[in-house]
Amino acid sequence: MIRSGRLTDSQRKAIDQHWPHYVVDYKAQxxxxxxxxxxxxxxxVEIGFGMGDSLLEMARNIxxxxxxxxxxxxxxxxxLLHGIAEHGLSNLRxxxxxxxxxxxNCFENESIDKILILFPDPWPKKRHNKxxxxxxxxxDLLVRKLKRDGRLHLATDWESYAEQMMNALENVTALVNQNGPGRFWDxxxxxVTKFEQRGKRLGHDVWDLLFAKSGL
Ligand SMILES: C[S@@+](CC[C@H](N)C(=O)[O-])C[C@H]1O[C@@H](n2cnc3c(N)ncnc32)[C@H](O)[C@@H]1O
Structure with missing residues (x-):
């Protein structure tokens, strides 16, 4: 499933020019x-990078x-393709x-050092929570793909989702909350991400969670 949305001329041009260089075509292997x-x-690995500004910044900084x-x-x-090309990054795909x-399908078990999922779609209506x-x-899938001592960093600006995330992660024996039991990362x-900026303008709070996979 690809969400098309309206492309600006610059985004379309970046897709035409840079796709073969920086996009890895999906194969179930x-x-x-x-x-x-x-x-x-x-x-x-960042899942759901949105407009990609924060991912680009991280890849440039590290x-x-x-x-x-x-x-x-x-x-x-x-x-994001435009940004990768503009800065000539070889460490971001x-x-x-x-x-x-x-x-x-694309990652071996225990192969990823860190997974970020920042502001996943909040699905605020109760009937959509699922x-x-x-x-x-x-x-469980995230945990399987993380290396031992690998980190999982989540964030949301939706309180009930923050609680759901905390419960889901604290229920996994192999995950250890790096901020202490039940605590968010202050x-x-x-x-800062695009989606977060929008939320802040609307007066939303933000909750971050950082967990590590233990050797258990
Ligand atoms: C609310 S946006 C947040 C984007 C960005 N992380 C930010 O904070 O600005 C959630 C993003 O997750 C992406 N997404 C949702 N489900 C996905 C999936 N199954 N696989 C990949 N991306 C997904 C959406 O396309 C959307 O861009």
């Missing part, structure tokens, strides 16, 4: 990480880590496909 990145390094962004929203992919299938990404099976180390 493990990625050849060695040929994707010039240097083996810590692997950081050139020694390798980043993969997963998104289905074409305008955001176009914008993009997959344009459903994150559940990508995680399941569409929320962060729950049961998906959390001063998260990450760039």
């Amino acid at each position: 493990p990625l050849a990480l060695k040929s994707l990145f010039p240097a083996a390094s810590e692997l950081i 050139p020694t880590s390798n980043f993969i962004g997963i998104e289905v929203h074409r305008p955001g992919i176009g914008k 993009v997959i344009c496909h459903d994150a559940t299938e990508v995680l399941e 569409r929320r990404l962060i729950q049961g099976d998906f959390v 001063q998260p180390e990450r760039p």
Whole structure:
């Protein structure tokens, strides 16, 4: 499923020009990480990067880590491709496909150092809560793909989702809350995202969670 949305001329041009260089076409098989990145390094995956500004900023700030962004929203992919090309980044690549299938099929178990999911769609209506990404099976999938000591960083500006995230993660024996049981991360180390800025303008609070996979 690709969300098309309206593309600006610059996004369309970036998709036409840069797709073959920076997008890894989805195949249901493990990625050849060695040929994707010039240097083996810590692997950081962001799911649902939206317009990609914060992912681009992280990849520019930490050139020694390798980043993969997963998104289905074409305008955001176009914008990010433009940024990757503009800054000549060799440590950031993009997959344009459903994150559940990508995680399941494109990454070996225990292969990712850090997974970020910042402001996943909140699905605020009670009858839509079941569409929320962060729950049961998906959390198990995230944990399987993380290396031991790997980190999982989530954020939301929707209080009931923050509580749901906290419950879902604290229910997993292999995950340890890095801020102490039941506690959110007050001063998260990450760039501000587009979706977060919009929420802040509407007066929303923000909750970040940081968990590590223990050796259990
Ligand atoms: C609310 S937006 C937040 C975007 C960005 N992280 C931010 O904070 O600005 C959630 C994003 O997740 C993406 N998304 C939702 N479900 C997805 C899935 N199954 N696979 C990949 N991306 C997904 C959407 O396309 C959307 O861009």
